[in-house]
Amino acid sequence: MTEEFRTVIGLEIHVQLNTRAKMFCGCDNNAEGKEPNTVVCPVCMGMPGTLPVASREAIEKTIKLGLALGCEIPKISKFDRKHYFYPDLPKGYQISQYDQPFCKGGQIELESGTVKLNRVHLEEDAGKLVHPKGSKYSIVDLNRAGTPLLEIVSEPDITSPAMAKDYMKELHLILRNLRISDADMEKGQMRCDANISVQLKGERRKGKVASSPIVEIKNLNSFRFVEKALAHEEKKLQEEFEKWPEKKTKLTHGFDSNRGTTYPMREKEEAKDYRYFPEPDVPPFDLTRFPIEKWKKELPKLPSHHRARLSELGLTKEEANIIAKDDTIKDVIENVAEKNKAIIGKLLINNVEARKLSIEALNQIADTIRDGSPSNWVRDMIRRSVKSGKLPLEIVKETKGLAPSSEEISEKTKEFTKFLISENPDVVQKHKAGKAGALEFLIGQGMKMTKGTVNPKELREELVKQLEEEKR
Amino acid sequence: MSNLCNLTIAEASKQLAEGKITSADLTKSVLERIEQVEPKVEAYLKVLEDSALKEAEASDKRRQAGKPLSKLDGVPIAVKDLFCTKDVETTAASNILKGFVPCYEATAVKKLKDAGVVLVGKLNQDAFAHGSSTENSDFKVTKNPWDLERVPGGSSGGSAAAVAADECLGALGTDTGGSIRQPASLCGVVGLKPTYGRVSRYGVIAMASSLDVIGPLAKTTEDAALIMEVIAGRDSLDGTTLGAPVPEYSKELEKDMKGLKVGVPKEYFAEGMDEDVKKVIEKSVEKLKSLGAEIAEISLPHTDMALATYYILQPAEVSSNLSRYDGIKYGFSTLREEKEQPLEKVYFESRGQGFGAEAKRRVMLGTHVLSAGYYDAYYKKAMKLRTLVKKDFDEAFKKVDVIVTPVSPTPAFKIGEKSDNPIQMYLSDIYTVPINPAGVPAISTPAGFVERDGKKLPVGIQIIGPMLGEPVILNVSYQLEKALSLKDRPKL
Structure with a gap:
């Protein structure tokens, strides 16, 4: 009917x-x-x-x-x-x-x-x-x-x-x-x-x-x-x-x-x-x-504009809808680095704590995420940064942990990986013998030793690289 | 001392400044005069004896301390009951507002008080300013001081009568279609209707908002100018007030009339005018000529349409402005007798009993012309005609400096003579009404007398100026007044 x-x-x-x-x-x-x-x-x-x-x-x-x-x-x-x-x-x-x-x-x-x-x-x-x-x-x-x-x-x-x-x-x-x-x-x-x-x-x-x-x-x-x-x-x-x-x-x-x-x-x-x-x-x-005319220039952008732009950045329709309605997230996204907008958008939807971070802190965090969902390391870094009011990179330096992205951090990761390999010769042996799970065990150890301040993705990459080199 | 009430404002101001008289003595003289003649004239609805004396004493103290607030400090003035006065009952002479005590002051009253003026009381009027004889007051009928059997005119009849009878030194009135000028003419005083927007309307109970103006009634032109200097000007509480600076009107009166171009509109001398009145006006025009003015016949072709326009716009706005008197708030209400009534019954019966016949007549007319299906035929057309009426005056003032006309076609008529015939009553405003839709200023100045039943009755002449042309019409009025030198006063 x-x-x-x-x-x-x-x-x-x-x-x-x-x-x-x-x-x-x-x-x-x-x-x-x-x-x-x-x-x-x-x-x-x-x-x-x-x-x-x-x-x-x-x-x-x-x-x-x-x-x-x-x-x-x-x-x-x-x-x-x-x-x-x-x-x-x-x-x-x-x-x-x-x-x-x-x-x-x-x-x-x-x-x-x-x-x-x-x-x-x-x-x-x-x-x-x-x-x-x-x-x-x-x-x-x-x-x-x-x-x-x-x-x-x-x-x-x-x-x-x-x-x-x-x-x-x-x-x-x-x-x-x-x-x-x-x-x-x-x-x-x-x-x-x-x-x-x-x-x-x-x-x-x-x-x-x-x-x-x-x-x-x-x-x-x-x-x-x-x-x-x-x-x-x-x-x-x-x-x-x-x-x-x-x-x-x-x-x-x-x-x-x-x-x-x-x-x-x-x-x-x-x-x-x-x-x-x-x-x-x-x-x-x-x-x-x-x-x-002056009022026209002063007008904030409409939600439809925000939604379109957010979709262009690579956010899903649902995510775009949520952000278009949320003044806090919207303001943050306006101000963070272009390449980080989508990552930070997703992060802020899911992580309430991250909303307390400064633009600079968010940019640093985003640099470590790149793709995929934020790791425990990232979540921990957000927590520490919010609590101490310090930037993630400062925290990494102080804790002698590893800064995942910048050159300096990569150096640290390399050194730490070397250290990790030298500290676990039997696990390394097992890995070389093709034992499944050995690599994961090493990463776990690394996370434990750095109290989660290392980026597991980078650590994995670096481990694989160095272990390959050792094979030769 | 007993004659102090006879002083003009200018004289009183001078003597107060010189320390020859005190405001207390002046105010007492006015109050004694009220006591003496008020039973005959009945110009006041309320005399503020106690507060007036207190204000006078305060004024004297300021004078003694060498700190008068203005030239008018200590001068006793009264206002029409249409002006809201803080903590003083304000009724607009209507039952439906009886007992209403505003918690705010009309801007014009506030300005007078800030200038140190002594407020003598509230003056009678036609209820809500609906009328031309003050017979429409719900409380009393004011008499013309020149002949107590005749009306003082209206609607500011109390103001004109009180000034003529020396019951105050000057007064405020309101003018929507002649309500200052016509009673001024009939009582032999000066009445100025300023340019629309020149004086704030805030706190003045509205009759027809786009036509209402506030102005002075006084014994002389100079007095009217002195009051205007105090009350005119922009007011943040009235969005229709004009921003133009306020001139010192009293300083522009002495200019001579040589070369002044005076227009006499032929449409105003057509028919229906009393022959004796006509003679007085013609003599005044001659007088202006002898003072050096150039007289020219002019035409205001839309004069008859101005009347039609007025009688559509005015009731339309009245019907709207009277809506707030719903029989629940303010004065008269049937709820006071019977607590539990359906809402509509309260509206119908309170308004039915609380409003007088004239208010009801205007509410009905106004409601009709604004109704769906009639709006275009009446109101919209009237608004268009209003533009043409304005244009008439714009065109005329390209050729002449002022326009002179009669104020009223007849001298004061007998009480009761026209009260059963609203059309006859409306026609007594025929020469004053067209000015309001145009918005220009006009003054009624005493021009002479006619005799009726062995009594002298005053006749006024209307001097109309262009927008914000108060200085020129006050100038002409002052010069004419000086030349005519009319000395008669009403005998009471």
Whole structure:
């Protein structure tokens, strides 16, 4: 049955910006852990006579996201008033953007395809209603009121619930990459409304594509819920496809995360009319006077860029994915020697301790690995280096152990190998007699004697070489 | 001492500086005057007797120490109740805000206080500045000091009446479509509507945000200039304020009128104007000519459209700005009588009972013009017309330095005469309204009197200037004032 249908999904994602101050006043934008209604002022409480003054930091962060997503930044942008009554909206209108947002168009590249964007606009968040247990009333907390809020609207380019999740995750990564939002979904810093409909492939009814109504699922606050809710709704829309009356075009649903199901939300009879008009208190912005080219240059690279580059370096797709999401590893890889990037990437994924090493130390370690997985010697060297704060080469010198790679170290290895051979004449004899395991025994002895500071690979090579020479 | 309240700000400032009078005596004189005439005029919603006297004493101490804060230190001034005053009830003369005590100060009030001004009290007005007669106040009807049976005009009627009746030395008002100029004209005082953005609107309860301006009402042009010097300028709390430096307005009044080009727009003298008013205006124009000004007829072709534009944009913005009075916060709420009610009932009934008829009329009009399907036909078109109206003035000011027109088509009308006819009431602002969508400054200056029922009623002339042209209109106003030398005062 599913083959007959095409799924059409578009997402509207709200993201709180991590600006210092709120959108239109000087209040601290971080109200975490604060008592209700303590991070407020007359402006964000919408008190009579107060006026909004737009935060340049919020506008800068919005435009930077737009630049990163390839959006068009128009010459003129402005705020508008969006009217509705609700107790958490102090002015009776929200300052939002209607027809001239800061960013238009753009796209997000996913493995499963490209999702075009409609727009990114900036607005102010509302307060919160709190429902005390057992009471018949609600109380209002305005700490959140006035927090700068991005709305990122995708085109209906998403074709499956899994792709919707990927899109969310990718956007999350980009936001964190740009350091414009912490995008912590549990704290409500990133929230999603999803629109889904299913269409019957190839079939037209009355000249139109045969489509189910569009269902909007409100307030999805985790990646998993986005996928789950959409999967549930997708299935329901397919199963009930023929039942929908043609008139019904739009439904609003909520998501019950405990049951994993969606449910219809109470809807008003009349159509919503927000009576948008240009916000007279905030003059329009001439964006040609903003340093947009400079911002463009300052932009960090996007995750998709990192993934491509990491793959080129020889990392697997999985490894590239992990590193693209990990700021620490990414920063390290940017800075280590070109030839060592892939080795260090792999090392850092698997060895948490190695993350504490300096760039120089990592380069020295990587020189000893070359190929294959890190040996016990390497792991030991990392441990020692982290503990002492010394570079691996210093440690090798001090412990009179053997530095595996540089010329000097090779000399030491040669000397040690000579020493090892001279100390174990019977094992050497056994090896010469062709006894299997004798070489391994010698290497083991060597490791023991050097307390693991010798590179077993080099030791093996050197042993083989010197034993060959002795044969002649 | 009892006559100190008759002083102008300039006179009082001089005498305070010379140590001839004290702010305490001046303030007491004003408070005594209030006690004496307020039962007849009813200009104040609140008189701040105690704090005014304390402020006056503090001012005197500064003067004694040789450290006055400004020329206006110790001068008693009052403000329209639309201005938020810290820790002092601010109602906008509306029930829905009754009991509201702001924890912040309007920037204009703060600037006055920082200059050492003594705040005498809060003045009556039409509720939320909706009206042209101050009859729309939810609390009292202010009378015109020249004839107590007549209105003082509006919406800053309390401000104009208080200044005319010597109940303060000067006052602040607001002007969205004539609310400073029309009452100034009807009460025989000077009223300046500055350029949009010249004075911060922060803390002034909004009527129509893109049209609202704050300005002085005063006994003389010089006084208006002195107040402007204090209140004008950029404010970080109001993103629409202009950055241009503030001139010393009071220093630019003496320039003579020789060669000044004065435009008289034909559209403003078309029809509906009271014949006596017309004569006063014509005489004033003659006076300007005799002072050396060149008079030229000009045209502002989009004048009638300016009215239409105003009556769409203004209610649209009003409907939005009044949204915050939701019957939960601030003053009147049905929740105070009945604790548990469904949300929508609270909204409907509190707003239904808390707002007056005029506010409701404007909310309905404004909501309609912003509604889906009507926005393009009304609001969008009005915004386009607004550009044409602005252009009219831009073009005119390429040819002339100032434009003069009547302020109001009639002198002060009787209380109750127009209160049942909103259209008639709207028409009393016909000459002042077009100025606000254009954003240019204009001043109403006393030009003469007409007689009605055996009483002298003042008539003002409107002098309009280009953007930031306050210096030139104050100059013309001052010179005209000097030449006309009107000595009559209301008899109370």
